[in-house]
Each structure stands twice: as structure tokens, then as C-alpha cells.
Amino acid sequence: MSVSTSQFPVTKIAHSRIGEVDPANIQFGKIYSDHMLVAHYEDGEWKQPEIMPFSNLSLSPATTFMHYGQAIFEGIKAYKDPQGNPIIFRPQDNWKRMNKSAERMALPYVPEDIFVDGIRQLVNLDKAWIPTSEDTSLYIRPFLFAVDEFIGVRPAEKFMFIIITSPAGPYYSKPVSIYVQDQYVRAFPGGIGYTKAAGNYGMSMYPTAQIKAMGYDQILWTDGFEHKYVQEIGTMNVFFKLGDKVITPDLSQGTILAGVTRDSVITLLREKGVTVEERRLSIDEIQAAYRAGELKEAFGTGTAASIAPIRALTYHDETMELPALETWETANFLKKELADIRYGRKEDTHGWIVRA
Numbered sequence: 001m002s003v004s005t006s007q008f009p010v011t012k013i014a015h016s017r018i019g020e021v022d023p024a025n026i027q028f029g030k031i032y033s034d035h036m037l038v039a040h041y042e043d044g045e046w047k048q049p050e051i052m053p054f055s056n057l058s059l060s061p062a063t064t065f066m067h068y069g070q071a072i073f074e075g076i077k078a079y080k081d082p083q084g085n086p087i088i089f090r091p092q093d094n095w096k097r098m099n100k101s102a103e104r105m106a107l108p109y110v111p112e113d114i115f116v117d118g119i120r121q122l123v124n125l126d127k128a129w130i131p132t133s134e135d136t137s138l139y140i141r142p143f144l145f146a147v148d149e150f151i152g153v154r155p156a157e158k159f160m161f162i163i164i165t166s167p168a169g170p171y172y173s174k175p176v177s178i179y180v181q182d183q184y185v186r187a188f189p190g191g192i193g194y195t196k197a198a199g200n201y202g203m204s205m206y207p208t209a210q211i212k213a214m215g216y217d218q219i220l221w222t223d224g225f226e227h228k229y230v231q232e233i234g235t236m237n238v239f240f241k242l243g244d245k246v247i248t249p250d251l252s253q254g255t256i257l258a259g260v261t262r263d264s265v266i267t268l269l270r271e272k273g274v275t276v277e278e279r280r281l282s283i284d285e286i287q288a289a290y291r292a293g294e295l296k297e298a299f300g301t302g303t304a305a306s307i308a309p310i311r312a313l314t315y316h317d318e319t320m321e322l323p324a325l326e327t328w329e330t331a332n333f334l335k336k337e338l339a340d341i342r343y344g345r346k347e348d349t350h351g352w353i354v355r356a
């Protein structure tokens, strides 16, 4: 898809660390590939990005993002097609989203060549790091943060954009148990809920640790006013199948991250003729459907987890158990369809695949 082919200067690693990877047991986010891309923004412009060996950074203790949180990130995956060629799933969509986050967080606009071509060049260089078995991929993490050496409070003027990559296995190995959160709040209209800002994760750690101690995997956040309209799950958007309709919260309040996987799922389902509603969905409506035997499926969607089936949903003292996963037509269809497109086994009719 992308026609631009910027090539950035490369300093190659002396000895690859690829031998450290055990292909049979890849854990998410534990090991990083040989190279990274680093770009500096200063005096109102981006300097020439460089690809170099993955290594530690040296930063002043007064570096702004550490104090005031001007930091955002993205998450993308690369796969190998049956011929062994690297393919990247929808990187332009992540590029556009990163710039939406950047605007809200007063971070500079990242040009498409630095983001998309940078990913392509990096993935090509480290293509030996893309695992090939089912449910594995190379996770790509671009991030952008403020690096002024100044602890006064004002929007920063110096920034760094970095891309690192990491071989990834399955994110959740089994269906997840979800706790409906109505005490802590993730996002309000006018806030930063729609951005992939580091702070959205920082603020979720304490409530997540509490529900993990209670035996749940993730939080389903509710709205900040009435605490009853469902929003999204930790790192994923959320879909419910009530009867034969698929429902997901709409994005109009700016409190939900517009997932690329969410968009892919809506597109694939509508093409298949399934009714998908993007609208407000209350926990009361989900509970009523459950009691009527109409809560058929519930799943999270995200780049890291792809489709993550929910086995149980706990709200106050009621736990709603979902039917056995084998009966789930929608989630099982989506998981297979998305995998076939991502691994290049099925024709890409949407322009989602970008070759490295």
C-alpha cells in the first residue's frame, strides 16, 4: 500500500541476540529485537531518524516526561505470510491515531515516512525475529515523549520518537474473567480517554491490582457520570452479542480508544451481514439480556490480544457466566478471519496489509 520508501541510516548490531529466543515459549514483552529506530525533534523540526542496536537511553533526571507525563505510544503487529515475507497490519491507522494522541498531549506531529517507513525498514532488518507459529507475531511499539531538561511546567520543545519490536506469543492463553468497575473511572468527556497516553495506563494500575487480587483478569470500565454505561476493558475494546445483534460502545464521547482491531471487527461483521450497533450500552441492559438467556458472547479486541473471549462478567455480587466457547459463532469467526488476513493466507480486500 505505502508507496513511499524512505531509508534511514543503519548501524547494525555486531552479534545478533536472536539465539535468546525460544520459539516454543515466547512470552509477551520480555525480549526485544536487535535494532530500534530513534528520532529527535528539536528547534521545531524532526532530525534524521537513525536505526541502531537496541540499547539503554541516557536521560537527565529532569527530563520532562518523567515528571509531567507527556508520553504516548502505539501497538502494531507484523507477521510472516506463507512464503516467509513480512507483512504489517494496518500501520497507517496507528500512524493517524498516534497523531491524534500527539495533538491532545501537545506532542509534535510525526510524519508518515518516519512512522510507517521506519516500521517497514526496522521489520525488514529484524525479520528473523518474526515468529511463525499460529498466534505469534512481532509486536511493534512506537512511542513519543517529551525530553526537555526542565522541570518548570510548560509544554515541552524537545521530543524523542522511538520504535522497538518484540517477538510475541498469545497475550491471554485462556478466556478472561472480567470485573465491572463502578468506583474508579478511566475517562471523562473532554479528557484523554481517546488517546493512547501513558497516563491512561498509569492510573489503571492500582484498580487493576485490586481486582487481580480478587481473582479477576481485567476491568470493564464504566462511564464517569452514572457508572453504568460500559466503555472498554484495560487494553481492549469490548463487544457483546445480545440475541443476534453485536453491540459495542460508540466513540462519540471521546472516552474510548478507537481500536484498529475494533474497526476491523466491525467491518468484517457488517460484510458478513451481522448487525453491529455502536451505541451506549448499560450494564443493566447486559444483565437483563443475561437473565433472559440472550447474552450469547462477549469479547475484547486489541492488537495485543486479537479476540479475547470473556468467560465471566462480575458486577457487584452477580457473576454472569457466558456459554461454552465452542458455541460462539461470532468470536470464533472473527479470530479465524483476522488470523487468515494477518498471516497472508486470505486475500486482503481492505488494503489492511502493508508489506515491509
Ligand SMILES: *Cc1c(COP(=O)(O)O)cnc(C)c1O
Pocket (backbone or CB within 6 Å): 075, 196, 232, 233, 234, 235, 236, 237, 257, 258, 259, 260, 261, 262, 301, 302, 303, 304
Ligand atoms: C490500544 C488500546 C486498545 C486496542 O486498540 P487496537 O488498535 O485494536 O490495538 C483498546 N483500548 C485501549 C485503552 C488501548 O490502549
